[in-house]
Amino acid sequence: MKFFVDTADTTAIAELNDLGMVDGVTTNPSIIAKSGRDILEVTKEICDIVDGPVSAEVVSTDADGMIAEGRKLAKIADNITVKVPLTWDGLKACKVLTSEGTMVNVTLCFSANQALLAAKAGATFISPFIGRLDDINLDGMELIEDIRTVYDNYGFETQILAASIRSANHMSDCAKIGADVATAPPAVIKAMANHVLTDKGLAAFLADIEKANIKIV
Numbered sequence: 001m002k003f004f005v006d007t008a009d010t011t012a013i014a015e016l017n018d019l020g021m022v023d024g025v026t027t028n029p030s031i032i033a034k035s036g037r038d039i040l041e042v043t044k045e046i047c048d049i050v051d052g053p054v055s056a057e058v059v060s061t062d063a064d065g066m067i068a069e070g071r072k073l074a075k076i077a078d079n080i081t082v083k084v085p086l087t088w089d090g091l092k093a094c095k096v097l098t099s100e101g102t103m104v105n106v107t108l109c110f111s112a113n114q115a116l117l118a119a120k121a122g123a124t125f126i127s128p129f130i131g132r133l134d135d136i137n138l139d140g141m142e143l144i145e146d147i148r149t150v151y152d153n154y155g156f157e158t159q160i161l162a163a164s165i166r167s168a169n170h171m172s173d174c175a176k177i178g179a180d181v182a183t184a185p186p187a188v189i190k191a192m193a194n195h196v197l198t199d200k201g202l203a204a205f206l207a208d209i210e211k212a213n214i215k216i217v
């Protein structure tokens with residue numbers, strides 16, 4: 001499973017990238033607003049740090065506006081993925097932009113039907129939002145399973161980019177189901193390293209090291 005980082009924090013992206021933990025980056029208008037930076041400038045900086053796809057989202061809601069914005073975003077760098085919402089206009093924009101050779105990430109997906117339409121429109125990525133379904137007492141992970149089944153039934157090449165990931169468990173659950181990509185905030189990716197037994201085991205080793213005065217260098 002590929003790891004995308006869901007942030008516009010370039011310091012955090014660079015740190016994870018140096019560790020080989022970054023296969024791509026996703027942003028959205030809320031993330032860009034949080035960064036307080038100009039969308040074109042920060043997106044370019046991110047594209048310079050990572051080799052993989054960098055999602056930058058349009059802000060128009062009509063197809064023509066999305067296509068014009070998508071074309072402008074695509075000029076930032078070769079690894080730009082234009083992100084469009086899963087609306088009828090978004091699907092139209094997806095079709096046009098993908099036919100021009102631009103990678104497209106169709107976002108705000110909350111059903112298998114929506115994912116099916118995005119695949120038919122040629123989306124490079126579909127972004128189902130796990131956490132926001134869980135927030136309303138639905139099962140976000142079940143949606144990932146459903147989309148995996150639908151895409152595998154027909155050999156769709158659209159990649160499942162699991163999004164709105166809120167916990168380390170979401171990451172391993174996505175990997176078990178076979179999501180192609182999971183995008184998560186840096187803190188969630190770092191939390192995957194945590195285990196209480198690792199901490200306990202290390203504390204015991206450290207106590208023994210001190211008692212026996214073990215030194216290596």
Ligand code: G3P
Nearest residue numbers: 006131132163164165183
């Ligand atoms: O990748 C989508 C993500 O940014 C949304 O996450 O936690 O706001 O639902 P969240």
